[in-house]
Amino acid sequence: MQIKHIDQNAILYLNGVSVSFDGFKALNSLSLFLEPGELRAIIGPNGAGKTTMMDVITGKTKPDQGDVIYNGTVDLTRFDEAAIANMGIGRKFQKPTVIESLTVFENLEMALAGGRGVFASLFHRLKADQRQRIEEILLLVDLQDRVGHLAGSLSHGQKQWLEIGMLLIQKPGVLLIDEPAAGMTDIETEKTAVLFKRLAKDHTLVVVEHDMDFIKALACKVTVLHEGSVLAEGSLEQVQNNEKVIEVYLGR
Amino acid sequence: MTLGPLTRTLLNDRGSQILMVSVLAMTVLIPLCNLAFPEGSALHVSTYMVTLLGKYLCYALLALAVDLIWGYCGILSLGHGAFFALGGYAMGMYLMRQIGDRGVYGDPVLPDFMVFLNWQELPWFWYGFDNFAFAALMIMLVPGVLAFLFGWLAFRSRVTGVYLSIITQALTYALLLAFFRNDMGFGGNNGLTDFKDILGFNIQADGTRAVLFVLSGVALMAGFLICKAIVQSKLGRVLIAVRDSESRTRFLGYRVEHFKLFVFVVSAVLAGIAGALYVPQVGIINPGEFSPVNSIEIIIWVAVGGRGTLYGAVVGALVVNFAKTYFTGAFPELWLFLLGGLFVISTLYLPKGLVGIIGQVRNRLAARSATAQTLKTSE
Ligand SMILES: Nc1ncnc2c1ncn2[C@@H]1O[C@H](COP(=O)(O)OP(=O)(O)OP(=O)(O)O)[C@@H](O)[C@H]1O
Ligand SMILES: [Mg+2]
Numbered sequence: 069m070q071i072k073h074i075d076q077n078a079i080l081y082l083n084g085v086s087v088s089f090d091g092f093k094a095l096n097s098l099s100l101f102l103e104p105g106e107l108r109a110i111i112g113p114n115g116a117g118k119t120t121m122m123d124v125i126t127g128k129t130k131p132d133q134g135d136v137i138y139n140g141t142v143d144l145t146r147f148d149e150a151a152i153a154n155m156g157i158g159r160k161f162q163k164p165t166v167i168e169s170l171t172v173f174e175n176l177e178m179a180l181a182g183g184r185g186v187f188a189s190l191f192h193r194l195k196a197d198q199r200q201r202i203e204e205i206l207l208l209v210d211l212q213d214r215v216g217h218l219a220g221s222l223s224h225g226q227k228q229w230l231e232i233g234m235l236l237i238q239k240p241g242v243l244l245i246d247e248p249a250a251g252m253t254d255i256e257t258e259k260t261a262v263l264f265k266r267l268a269k270d271h272t273l274v275v276v277e278h279d280m281d282f283i284k285a286l287a288c289k290v291t292v293l294h295e296g297s298v299l300a301e302g303s304l305e306q307v308q309n310n311e312k313v314i315e316v317y318l319g320r
Numbered sequence: 321m322t323l324g325p326l327t328r329t330l331l332n333d334r335g336s337q338i339l340m341v342s343v344l345a346m347t348v349l350i351p352l353c354n355l356a357f358p359e360g361s362a363l364h365v366s367t368y369m370v371t372l373l374g375k376y377l378c379y380a381l382l383a384l385a386v387d388l389i390w391g392y393c394g395i396l397s398l399g400h401g402a403f404f405a406l407g408g409y410a411m412g413m414y415l416m417r418q419i420g421d422r423g424v425y426g427d428p429v430l431p432d433f434m435v436f437l438n439w440q441e442l443p444w445f446w447y448g449f450d451n452f453a454f455a456a457l458m459i460m461l462v463p464g465v466l467a468f469l470f471g472w473l474a475f476r477s478r479v480t481g482v483y484l485s486i487i488t489q490a491l492t493y494a495l496l497l498a499f500f501r502n503d504m505g506f507g508g509n510n511g512l513t514d515f516k517d518i519l520g521f522n523i524q525a526d527g528t529r530a531v532l533f534v535l536s537g538v539a540l541m542a543g544f545l546i547c548k549a550i551v552q553s554k555l556g557r558v559l560i561a562v563r564d565s566e567s568r569t570r571f572l573g574y575r576v577e578h579f580k581l582f583v584f585v586v587s588a589v590l591a592g593i594a595g596a597l598y599v600p601q602v603g604i605i606n607p608g609e610f611s612p613v614n615s616i617e618i619i620i621w622v623a624v625g626g627r628g629t630l631y632g633a634v635v636g637a638l639v640v641n642f643a644k645t646y647f648t649g650a651f652p653e654l655w656l657f658l659l660g661g662l663f664v665i666s667t668l669y670l671p672k673g674l675v676g677i678i679g680q681v682r683n684r685l686a687a688r689s690a691t692a693q694t695l696k697t698s699e
Contacts (some may be wrong), residue, residue, distance in 0.1 A: 151571035165568040192554035
């Protein structure tokens, strides 16, 4: 079939995905093709369907039509959130969500790969290499001097970083990140862009963002969503000069 | 000693240590003062008091069970009285069969109420209850299985928050109506009572009462350690994560419904054990125990004591029930208003309950001595 042919080197392939809420089409025959190790930015006006797209990939929302093929073979639309997360698709929400009444360390420990069952959790003992992995991530997201603090006490930007750390510690294949720069200071935003570029070597990253400076700093392929489907795709420069994009962003 | 690792891992906070020591002291001293000192001695504790306190210990275990699911996992069950009552009924059935032919009608097998209803033989679900081991198993199994089925349906369909609370109320109310019916075979309106003995010991005797009291204390301590072991493990942190942010936990790859189901069943079994220890001490179990108001009262105990600490639930159950005993005696018409007021005050002004106040005072004192210290050193 057609899918078999196309997906040879796609890590994630959305094929004609449609979602409607009470007749309103949030996604309208959306197709997207991601290569392994790719860093992709998704932009689009409010309500374009960016978050809904992530909901579909992560199993939160079931599409009315279309498939989401992971690693060339797995149809994600048939799995639930936990199963998809365990397949290696990590997600950062638009609003930072860390577990506020647990410490930074405990948040990372919870995210650590392995032992997701009830009894595995009951008898879980942290091993030395796992502790080391937590230390590594703490260093990476620059939270090493906050280990013992409650996540609820972190600044907004730090919460975003902790959440990214929680995704990274699971060694995900694909990372979906919704508006990471929201509420970050300029320095934090810069650091985040550097981090993402570094991560793109071992992970596939999909970043939704409104902040154009941030997108520019990522220097990657950009997809513009509008009314639930792809309006344009290419380098930031290309899409910025695209007539249709200019019309959507400025023409109203 | 085994106490070393125990205190290091399970009783690692002051509140838990104080609680365990107090319950242990109560468990030893109260029966001792009842049996060893004669009536009239200043140190004598009356059998009435032993029974009353024993009842409170059962309530405390029940409160603990509710705190495990509500305080840690955010499951507000307004039907936990049902599991308590089911454990109580299982014990009551054993005690009924122990009466044997000493009932009013003298039937060697059938309890009095069945003879009165002209029943010819024992219904199948009464089989085996003449055996204590079987009854003990049922005390845990019946609430556990009901909680499993109920939880499996509710959590799998992602019923949460107020909706879950409402269906737990409906559950206990449905059981209330069912147990009221004579043809259910549980004594209807009157319930099960007139117990004679337990494992061959006279249920009214001081010695038996003392033993039941000790068992209630031991069950409370064991229940506390079990709950503590759960909340201290990584599973406990997953429960907190579910309470704080259920969808985050799901996206981290945890099957939230399995975790909820696990604690819900553990909690129901603990509630069942509490009910089973309660019944021989109060001498009766009737459908009133399924009343929705009872379940709401448990929530008040936990809220007043302080939710999410375990020891707070125990403190709340003891304090509110002492108050209840006093006020229903002194000003019976005021009690319900007082209870309601207590709940409102604790939710509005004491989010961490009574044990939270102690923590606040201690922090303030610590802060004051710390500033005094820094002032001194900076001079
Ligand atoms: N659960 C839902 N029920 C009804 N409508 C929804 C639901 N989720 C999203 N929508 C609608 O679908 C459209 C797309 O929403 P979505 O959140 O995906 O947009 P977005 O591109 O992420 O926007 P933003 O930039 O504001 O985050 C919006 O019009 C939104 O109102
Ligand atoms: Mg969005």
